[in-house]
Each structure stands twice: as C-alpha cells, then as structure tokens.
Amino acid sequence: MNISTEMLHIRVDDHGAQPAVTPLYQCSAFSADSAFFYSRKANPNVSELEQVVAALEGSEHALAYATGMSALYMVLELLKPGDSLVINRLIYGCSYKLFQRYAARLGVQLSILDLSCAQGLAALPAKVDMVIFETPTNPFLKDIDIQAVSTAVKSINPQALIVVDNTWATPLFQKPLAWGADISLYSATKYFSGHSDVMGGLVMVNDQALYQRLLEGRFYSGSILTPHSAWLLRRSMQTFELRMERHGKTTVQMLNYLKDLPYIERVYYPHIDGKQLTGYGGIVFVDIRRDLVPVYKTFTRSLRWFGTGTGMACVTSMVAQPFSGSHASMTDEEKALMGIGQGLVRLCFGLEALEDLQDDLLQAFQTAEQATRQ
Numbered sequence: 001m002n003i004s005t006e007m008l009h010i011r012v013d014d015h016g017a018q019p020a021v022t023p024l025y026q027c028s029a030f031s032a033d034s035a036f037f038y039s040r041k042a043n044p045n046v047s048e049l050e051q052v053v054a055a056l057e058g059s060e061h062a063l064a065y066a067t068g069m070s071a072l073y074m075v076l077e078l079l080k081p082g083d084s085l086v087i088n089r090l091i092y093g094c095s096y097k098l099f100q101r102y103a104a105r106l107g108v109q110l111s112i113l114d115l116s117c118a119q120g121l122a123a124l125p126a127k128v129d130m131v132i133f134e135t136p137t138n139p140f141l142k143d144i145d146i147q148a149v150s151t152a153v154k155s156i157n158p159q160a161l162i163v164v165d166n167t168w169a170t171p172l173f174q175k176p177l178a179w180g181a182d183i184s185l186y187s188a189t190k191y192f193s194g195h196s197d198v199m200g201g202l203v204m205v206n207d208q209a210l211y212q213r214l215l216e217g218r219f220y221s222g223s224i225l226t227p228h229s230a231w232l233l234r235r236s237m238q239t240f241e242l243r244m245e246r247h248g249k250t251t252v253q254m255l256n257y258l259k260d261l262p263y264i265e266r267v268y269y270p271h272i273d274g275k276q277l278t279g280y281g282g283i284v285f286v287d288i289r290r291d292l293v294p295v296y297k298t299f300t301r302s303l304r305w306f307g308t309g310t311g312m313a314c315v316t317s318m319v320a321q322p323f324s325g326s327h328a329s330m331t332d333e334e335k336a337l338m339g340i341g342q343g344l345v346r347l348c349f350g351l352e353a354l355e356d357l358q359d360d361l362l363q364a365f366q367t368a369e370q371a372t373r374q
Contacts (some may be wrong), residue, residue, distance in 0.1 A: 004245070022048055024231045041219050046229035050202075052237050053192070057171040057184060057206035059101070061211040063218060064225035064233075068167065068187025069094060071201030073102075073216050075132075075163055075183060078210075081107040082126055086153075088115045090338060093327030094166070116142045120149040121152040123285075128156050134165040135174075136270035136277070139285050139322050139344060143271045150180025161210075168313075169270075172244050173279040177206055188233055190313035191282065194243050197288035198232040200225050219329055243315070243351070248281025250349045250357070253283070257358050258347075263289050265343075282313055283348050292368050293343045296321060299368035305352050305360045317350040317357055 025044045030036045036043055046064050054062035067069040074097060079085060085108050087099050103110035114120035115133050135144035150162045162201055164176035164349050165182040176184040186192065188200035206213050218224050225233075251269075260266045268285035270277060276288050292299065301306050306319040320326065323342045335341075349357060 013248045022045050025227050028181045038221050043227045046225050049230045049234045057204045060206040063203045065201035065223050067199045070223045071203050076102050076250045077217050083129040084127045086111045086131040090137035092138045093330050097329045116144045128160050130161045132163040141268045141270040146179035174277050194236050196311035198227050198229045198315045242321040251281045286345050288343050291372050295371040296369045300365035304366040312348040315351045318348040320346045
C-alpha cells in the first residue's frame with residue numbers, strides 16, 4: 001500500500017473521547033448511511049442549535065439559516081404569484097426593500113398598514129395570504145398585539161400565515177407562536193450571537209407541513225447555516241439568559257437618566273404588558289434636540305464606549321442613526337412616512353458599567369452642544 005493512500009484514510013477513533021461540548025463538525029459530507037448525509041441538508045452542529053432554540057421558544061421545529069435576511073427570504077418563498085402580502089408600516093429598512101422588490105418581481109400584492117391599531121386591522125385587504133411584522137417595531141418600539149392580528153387575518157383567510165420577527169424581544173420575553181403566529185423569525189446575528197462575531201437566522205414553527213416546506217426550500221436553496229456559525233451560536237446560547245438579564249437591567253436604569261438629559265426630547269421604549277411581552281432589554285430610541293442634529297457626527301466622534309458600526313444587541317454598546325443606517329436603503333419620502341428623521345438615534349446598551357455609559361453620553365452631548373455655539 002502506498003503511503004499517500006494510507007494518509008488519505010487515517011482517522012482518529014473518537015468514540016470514547018466524550019467531549020465536554022459538541023465538537024465542530026467542519027465537514028461537507030458524511031457517510032452515505034448517515035442521518036446527516038450532506039451539510040447542505042443537515043449537520044450535527046446545526047441540529048444541536050436548532051434543538052436548543054426550539055426548546056427555548058417552546059416550538060415543535062426550528063430551522064437555522066445563513067443570515068436573518070436569508071431566513072426572511074425563504075419565508076417569502078412560501079408565497080406564490082398573485083398572493084397578498086401585508087406588512088407593518090414600521091419595519092427594518094432592508095426588510096421593507098426586500099418586500100417591495102420581491103412583491104414586484106413575483107406579482108404579489110403588497111399592502112403596508114399600521115397593525116398596532118384597530119384602524120390598521122380594519123384596513124386589511126379582502127384577500128390576505130401572509131402578514132409580516134416586528135414587535136416591538138423597528139424603529140419606535142411600538143407593540144403589536146399578535147393575537148389581535150392573527151384573529152383578524154384568520155377571519156379573512158384561515159390559511160394565511162402570520163409571521164412575527166421576534167429578534168428584539170427574543171424568546172425569553174415573547175413567544176409569538178403562543179399568541180397565534182405561525183412563524184417566529186429571528187436574526188440570530190443579534191442577541192443570540194451577542195458578540196458581533198457570527199451571522200445567522202432562525203425560523204420556528206409548530207406545523208409539520210409548514211416545516212417540511214421550509215426544510216425543502218432550505219435544502220434546494222443552500223441557505224443553511226454553516227457548521228462553524230452554528231457552533232459559535234450554540235456557544236453563545238450558554239450565556240444568553242445571563243446577557244439578556246444584564247442588558248435589561250442596564251436599559252431600565254438608563255431610561256430615567258435619558259429622560260432627564262436636557263439634550264434629549266423623547267425616549268422610545270416598548271410597553272411591557274407582562275403577558276405577550278414579559279420583559280425587554282438592550283435597545284432604545286431617542287429624539288435628540290433639534291439644534292444637535294447638525295452636529296450628530298461630533299456627538300458620535302466624542303463617544304468613547306459606544307461604537308458606531310452596524311453591530312448591535314451585543315456585549316459592547318452601539319449608537320446609530322436609522323436615517324443613515326438601518327433605513328438608509330429607503331427613499332427620503334419612505335422614511336418620512338415612517339416618521340424617521342435625522343434626529344432619531346438608536347442606543348444599544350452592552351455589558352459595560354452603567355456609570356461609564358452615562359458619563360460617556362453626557363460628555364459627548366456636552367461636546368456636541370459646544371459645537372453648536374461655534
């Protein structure tokens with residue numbers, strides 16, 4: 001036997017290794033008789049992550065995708081030409097653009113409504129096949145009654161799908177499937193990861209037939225999460241509850257501080273009803289004083305502990321302007337219809353010491369105010 005042949009087939013016997021955590025299965029293929037077979041179909045790291053998040057959600061099934069946007073796209077693939085899609089008016093800018101473009105290309109009727117009020121529900125079209133919304137909303141953190149939306153929509157079409165983007169509430173504080181949603185969706189890049197080092201998307205469902213349709217779509221689209229990303233997310237889930245507890249505590253303590261700052265005109269925070277939404281933490285929006293809007297860059301450049309990147313919902317604090325960031329892909333007119341101006345600022349609180357964050361915001365606002373006088 002040639003040594004080159006032997007080298008190709010040497011494998012360590014790891015049956016008795018008993019690792020403390022599941023190792024990384026960084027492989028594309030398995031034996032033909034394996035339950036996994038091919039990592040585009042399934043992988044041990046992906047399957048373990050899906051079991052963990054399904055247990056947290058209380059769902060029958062979970063599917064992991066490469067990113068939150070790929071998860072959302074594959075949910076849209078459940079639609080067919082001529083269907084009717086309803087979205088909430090307040091929604092992430094890239095999601096908004098995806099819905100617009102997808103509907104135009106596929107010939108889907110797109111309706112944009114305010115689903116947080118009775119008037120919006122009364123305006124539901126006579127034909128509706130899918131409804132997608134975030135709660136709390138992005139931006140402004142308005143709450144939407146999932147059960148009320150589900151009841152109204154199902155009275156029109158019992159087969160219509162209710163899709164809730166639950167990224168910001170997380171399954172620790174809100175479980176959409178328990179309130180009438182058919183699909184609970186997440187950008188795992190945010191709180192599930194929590195460290196700005198991995199991207200992913202998650203979809204939770206209870207219906208077996210719906211799960212099979214999504215599973216088939218993922219297999220043929222190749223949109224499954226990579227093994228390494230799944231391994232990283234599984235690692236992050238071990239500290240998920242602890243991190244969210246700290247995010248929530250910091251956010252509550254920051255609220256009164258922000259409300260008392262003379263540089264801020266309004267603070268946006270979700271309504272925690274103790275039923276649908278049992279807690280919250282990490283992200284708030286504020287309207288800064290109008291005279292400070294032109295010197296926003298001076299404010300952000302003066303910050304020491306708040307980053308300005310696209311990361312959010314992570315261990316470090318972040319500041320962002322939705323007008324030029326999360327909703328930058330939208331036209332100025334579309335932003336205006338959402339009520340998004342340049343004075344709207346998103347603050348994401350990480351795990352830094354509370355007093356450091358407060359002092360940092362104060363000195364940055366003071367610097368910005370001084371700049372207005374020059």
